[in-house]
Amino acid sequence: MGFSKLKIPRVCEQCSKPFEAKTVTTRFCSVSCANKSGKERKKKEKEQVEKETLLKKYANKIAEVQSREFISVAEATIMFGISKDTVHRYIKRGIINGVNVGARLTRVKRSDLEDLFSAVEIPDKSKEVPEKPNFEVGNCYTISEISAKFHADPGTVNSVIRRNKIPTKKVGSFVYAPKNLIDKIFDGK
Structure with a gap:
């Protein structure tokens, strides 16, 4: 058989290094990379077969445990992916109900654990539309006006504005803040 002079640029599937392949079907840069890939593939197949047999x-x-009302702590750890200590801590705090039937025979109610790990709906905050600040002449205070009106130090006023993330606008040497937002904050104090 003849020798091919083709040099096809490829990337090794095992080590991700670029190499020049001599055939169209070449997948690996070397024999060692091909062997490593084969071993990993066989290992994954073996693990898959073990999982299926288990x-x-x-x-x-599994079907019997899922149908029972009370399960052991070990079964709870397997079903819900938590440690035995966590289950015992939840029982001690009263978060879930546990019954001690005998030495090392603590049983917990499966429905309590299911309720504990059920999905919680988070309210949608996108409905709240923030007000756009109004920086018109009559709708703003300067820092000195705020400190005079509410008898506060200008440094305190600046820190309150930063802490509450109130939008400001600087025009020349004056810093303006919307009256409605300032009044909401300082009226409570």
Whole structure:
């Protein structure tokens, strides 16, 4: 058979280094990368087969546990992915109900744990539309006007404006802040 003079630029699927392939089907830059890839593929296939056999072996047990009202602490840790200490801490704090049937026979109510880990709806904050600041002549205070009106130091006024993220506008040497936002903050104090 003849020798090909083709040099196809490729990237190795194993080590991600660029190389020049001599055939169209070449996937790896070297024999060692091909061997590593083969070993990883075989390892993943073996793990998949082990998972499937475990699921087949324990399918009845899993179905039985999911149908029972009370489950053991070990079963709770497997079902909900929490540690035994966390389950015992929740029982001690009264977050979930636990029954001690005997030595090392603590049972918890499955529905309590399901309620604990159920999804919580977060209210949508996008409905609140913030007011646009109005920097017109009659609708603004200067820093000195705020300090005179509310008997506060100008430094305190500046820190309150920064802390409450009140928008300001600087015109020349004067800093203006909207009256409605300033009045809301200082009327409460």
